[in-house]
Amino acid sequence: MKLDFEKQGGLIPAIIQDAKTDKVLMLGYMNEESLAKTQQEGRVCFFSRSKQRLWTKGETSGNFLEVVSIKEDCDQDALLIKVNPVGPVCHTGSDTCFEEENQTPSLNFLHKLSATIKDRKENPSDSSYTSKLFARGINKVAQKVGEEAVELVIEAKDDDKSLFLNEAADLLYHTLVLLEAKNSSLYEVLEVLEERHS
Secondary structure, three states, rough: OOOOOHHHHHOEEEOOOOOOOEEEEEEEEEHHHHHHHHHHOOEEEEEEEEOOOEEEEOOOOOOOEEEEEEEEEEOOOEEEEEEEEEOOOOOOOOOOOOOOOOOOOOOOHHHHHHHHHHHHOOOOOOOOHHHHHHHHOHHHHHHHHHHHHHHHHHHHOOOOHHHHHHHHHHHHHHHHHHHHHOOHHHHHHHHHHHHHHH
């Protein structure tokens, strides 16, 4: 990275984003030393403007920000740091410094799952259930979607929430496999839903 620390008096803003949920957690500032420490230790370290010193987030609370990735913006004067937060991020006890909850699973996971399914199709592995499913052909993939749909309906009639959710997960997964087998995507389905809604 070739960051321009001088543009803003030796400091650059660092946007902190949850790597799993994509929720923006906070904004801090870094100088060259705090960035180097962040990269070396794998935990976000800022330069505190109020304390005028390096400050590792979580050094007193234990609520560290474990680094997943660091990217510079197009002007080399800001950072996007994706993290796995350990506990609440804000000093008030809130999940984020913008008073937003960050505990719900992100739909971003569906993007990652779809990408994994696509990779299993394009780069088959003998140990992958998904690859084996693709190898059996479109009829088998479609049949599995039908089977999972029936199993979900059966579980919907009972009161075991865990079994119901597991069957719903199976149906969603196999539907994603079928979409990939048909060279289609979840995003195309979302476009159809969005058109219907408008």
